Amino acid sequence: MLVLVTILYTVISVWLAIYSFNGLYLLWLYHRKKANRASPPTPEIWPTVTVQLPVYNEAASITRLLTAIYALDYPNYQLEIQILDDSTDETTSIVQDFITNHQPDGILITHVHRKHRSGYKAGALAEGLLSAKGEFLAVFDADFIPPPNFLKKVMPWFVDKNLGCIQTRWGHLNRNDSILTQLQALAIDAHFMVEQTVRSRNGYLMSFNGSAGIWRKTCILDAGGWQAETLTEDFDLSYRAQLKGWRLDYLPDVVVPxxxxxxxxxxxxxxxxxxRGSIQTARKLLKPLIQSGFNGWVKFEGVLHLTHYLVHPLVLFLLLLSVWMRFTLTETLQWLPWLTLTAIGPPLLYLTAAAPEAPDWKQRLKLIPALLVFSIGISLNNALAVFVGLFGPMEGEFIRTPKFAGQDQLISQKSKQNLNAIVWTELALAVFAFSSMVLAMINQNWGFVPWMFMYTAGYGGVVIMSLRLHQKTSFH
Structure with a gap:
């Protein structure tokens, strides 16, 4: 039994180190190849574009979204707006009233209201695709606010006929609302500023992130269209398109908050x-990726990209195995706990993302330790979703992320935190990690101490956030 535990612990530690070292590799590529590309010339004739807005019960944010879309600077007769509405609340009437009161000359506006959410977001986009007039399709979720020049900054890049999709960078409307939003913003910045930039500039496979991007219609059709087989229809379509030979690109200078x-x-x-959706996509496409004609390194990067959420169950398993390893490490394996601390890749990614983004990057630097432990604290929640993605049915309910448009009353009303089994298990893991840290100190297994401290702080911090939300929403 102890031999098996030792083998598992070693494999998991090395596996996590691979993900971390890959982060360092991407960071190296980012700094090696930072030159900006020259913008392509403005087209003589702007191509037709259909703006697709998949919405579901977005009463708080739909007016803000439509106002931004109507303000897009693009030739009216080359622009179509599709509101793909699966709502069951007042969103539908808000949309109808807005359309009635705002009729831009020459713009074709279509309001598609489905009574059944067949296929969820993928189903709505697929239905819109059937009647879309545009050669290109821009997709925005309800909480995004594209700037007026969005289309004119992105569309010239499609001069490359092999370019199937362009993703732009996500900005943040409420970055400084709380420690939670600051941590999310920093993590998302690392993904967009470094990872997406490196993948698009170095010929690696990348993904459309579901919003603030534009697709070439023929690319979608050639790749098999929008499919609801996974919960991340964007990730799925991105890889299917690239497996078909299409190229995806990323524009870091175009920001959509x-x-x-x-x-x-x-x-x-x-x-x-x-x-769950990312792992479902891996289940679906890992084999076609490995069997594809891409070179070995592109495949390797693609495998890491498709399976990146496996980090969460691996982190969880590492904690659970530590109770045995704490007392059984031989001198030969004393280095193993320190191997887990090679996770220097993520903090350096976060630092790189924070530095050019804002003048207060030194302040954001202070968030990096908190983001590291928070990433551990969320591992139980995400690990359970990974297990369902690995072993459960491919189909699943697409649970939308509620949008609040900064309305505090809505946040209190619609974000109630029930103290469910996950919260109590997170508390138990925090206690377990703290006990393990104390015992490791008593037994002078110093390699475990910093790691157990991070587990304690991570799970403990997430539990505190949940308890505070429960108290606040229960009061309201």
Whole structure:
């Protein structure tokens, strides 16, 4: 039994180190190749664009979204707006009233209201695709606010006929609302500023992030269209398109601000969907990727990209195995706990993302330790979603992320945190990690101490956020 535990602990430690070292590799590529590309010339004739807005019960943010879309600077007769509405609340009437009161000359506006959410967001986009007039399709979720020049800054890049999709960078409307939103913003900045930039500039496979991007219609059709087989239809379509030979690109200088989940319960729900959907996509496409004609390194990077949410169950297993390893480490394996601390890749990614983004990057630097322990604290929530993605059915309910448009009353009303089994298990893990840290100190297993401290702080911090939200929403 102890031999098996030792083998598992070693494999998991090395596996996590691979993800971390890959972060360092991406960071090296980012700094090696930072030159900005020259913008392509403005087209003589702007291509037709359909703006697709998949919405579901977005009463708080739909007016703000439509106002931003109507303000887009683009030739009216080359622009179509599709409101793909699956709502069951007052969102539908708000949309109808807005359309009635705002009729831009020459713009074709279509309001598609489905009575059944067949296929969820993927189903809505697929239905819109059937009647879309545009050669290109821009997609925005309800909490995004594209700037007026969005289309004119992005569309010239499609001069490359092999370019199937362009993703732009997400900004943050409510970055400074709380410690939770600040941590999310820093993590998202690392993804967009470093990872997406490196993948797009170095020929690696990348993904459309579900919003603030534009697709070439022929690319979507060639790749098999929007499919609801996974909960991350964007990730799925991105890889299918690239496996078909299409190229995806990323424009870091085009920023579209969006709303971050303001409370821990909403954030957990969003993360569950992303974790489960990413692993479902890996189940679906790992084999075609490995069998594809891409070179070995592109495949390797693609495998790490598709499976990146496996980090969460690996982190959880490492904690559970530590109770045995704490007392059984031989001198040969004393280095193992220190191997887990090679997770220097993520903090350096966060630092790189924070530095060019704002003049207060030194202040954001202080968030990096908190983000590291928070990433551990969310691991139980995400690990459970990964297990469902690995072993459960491919189909699942697409649970939308509620949008609040900064309305505190709505946050209190619609984000109630029930103290469910996950919260109590997180508390138990925090106690377990703290006990393990104390015992490791008593037994002078110093390699375990910093790691157990991070587990204690991570799970403990997430529990405190949940308890505070429960207290606040219960009071209201």
């Amino acid at each position: 969006a709303e971050l989940p303001p409370v821990i319960s909403v954030y957990k729900t969003q993360q569950k969907r992303w974790a």
